[in-house]
Amino acid sequence: MDFNFQDPFTSIGELLRGLLLGWGLAPGLVSLILMLLGALVLAGFAMTLAGVFLTWLDRKLAARIQDRLGPNRVGPFGIFQPIADAIKLITKEDIIPEGAERAIFKLAPMLAVMSAVGIWAVVPFAPRLIGTDLNVGVLYIVAVGAIGTLSIMMGGMASNNKYAMLGAFRTVAQMVAYEIPMVIALLVPTMLAGTMGVGGIVEAQRGGWFIVLAPVATLLFFVSAMAEAGRAPFDLLEAESEIVAGYNVEYSGMKFGMFYVAEFLHGVTIAALTATLFLGGWLGPGAQQFPLLGLVYFAIKTAFVYLVISLIRFSMPRIRIDHLLAFNWKLLTPLALAAVIVTAIADKLAPALGWNRAVVHLTANILLAWATFEALRAYARGIRQRVEVQPAAVETGGAD
Amino acid sequence: MEQWAFVALLLPVALMIAALPMAIQRLIAPRKPNAMKLSTYECGIETVGDTWVQFKVQYYIFALIFVIFDIEAVFLFPWAVAYGKLALYMVLEGVMFILILAAGLVYLWRKGALEWI
């Protein structure tokens, strides 16, 4: 079997399969072993990417934006800094506070990592390179994300610490609140693609990326996913100045390291999901014949979205919890519901009006965004009038 | 169902990959417990009172609202998948589903259940 350079992934798969079958193993077992190898590669790649590369990138980027240098001692440009950090964390004493529930305390960081890695099973890297194209891919992503929320709750409650519990509850309240606009916004690509499978959604974007067809839904998903992952400006969960690192205050050593890595992995997973569901995943010129090119496109789009997330993180102040929740329940959820309704009606109107489908959707989204802005302006005007009337009343009251 | 075999393999692999550094730490890290280290952290001072805080009912209300909207979103997924092949009146039935729940949200808003106090 000659190596097909145009499609290296399938060729490697065939090579390995031929090798294992040649050793005399049953075909079912061979598939199982190949899947296990794939799972190991995927999990290892995800952990290495998040743990080693992204933490370095995060610190360097933060430093440069804040007009300082960042890590630059350990290796060229400080690239080995995360490895030094990992060694430090591993050699720290593993302290489990007295009164903590030991089993749950140890399980929580593992579940957090499992939740972040599990999402990568349905992300299509290239035309024929996907862990498994589940027919319920989108809901599977939501389900595995929910396990992550649960792991934080477990970590906080198992710590036998008031502040950890408070932090865990606030974290869960925030994550759970922002899950709603995220899930409802995910209805839009499902509607436009006619399938919940992520591979199918990418294929359906050949005619046009969904960011063009549904910009409101893209923005909604992007913002809610950022808030659900606990990235700034929604990072009240781990605000060191407020509730002392929240749910992971009692965690030290590698358990804390696992929470930390899981958080970064969650961040890049959101970037990958936005790129896949709304920016066309591996689609691009020439991606069909050269799957490697598809992988490159996917990586570029994910990196771009991740850079946008990081830039937002280092530029904006933290949002207070009551503003956070009001923003979600009073703006994002109604907007998400409206976006679904508008998309549903617009797509059925498109053949009736005879316009191009993309134009109809874009117009409908622009109208929806304009209506939202007008509503927000009216609300702000109301607040301003109230504030301006009150000082006048105080003046006349204090005049006599 | 064979699709799920990969998931059934990936999730335990992820758990193991997370458990590995934790296990390594147990092997090579020092272990010198003393009462000070094992006590719970409370901003550097001694813990005051029971490890249980007055739980605001607001948390529960938000979780409840979340459950309702979660179920609604899950109901809408099959409708969204079949959307491409639905007639207009079927689409409007789904829209009505959403509007009924939006009315509920408006009620919550006006009753002040969405405040975090």
Added chain:
Amino acid sequence: MTLVQILFLLFGLVTLLASLMVVTSPKLVHAAFWLILALAGVAALFILLEATFLAVVQVVVYIGAIAILIIFAVMLTRRVMHDTGPQVNRSWWVALLVSLVLFGGLVLMLAQVPALAGTPAPLMVDQETLLEDLGRALVDADRYVLPFELASVLLMASMIGAIFVARPPSGSEERSGER
């Protein structure tokens, strides 16, 4: 014993043991976490039954929403971290006897149903269009549109009812009306 049978026994055993631990755990917090394991076992059983949509819905709604709600509700009660006393009272053997008799009776009755006596037939649905058929059935005028809309009314009613019961007393409403 096929692989599916082994997996079924395994997941069924896990679910049963977890449910047993739910009702016998002295600490409520432990019971809540065992419940999560039981729900996850049920989700795995759904996958074995080829009901993949129900399996992910189980995880999203039950584990991701209802389990969290239950934990919050447990936290609302006092003394949650403490031991809640012995789990059985003096007449536990009577309860055990009655439940065993009931279980035996149920098994005998169910064994006489012909459809359950042998291995059930595989699902008569096409996995490719499963979700689409479900979606269409939910809004088809001849099929399930009425339960679909009634479900939304029921959800709205539960929202309104819960807030009506749980909202702060009217004293605080006067205070917030001052603004």
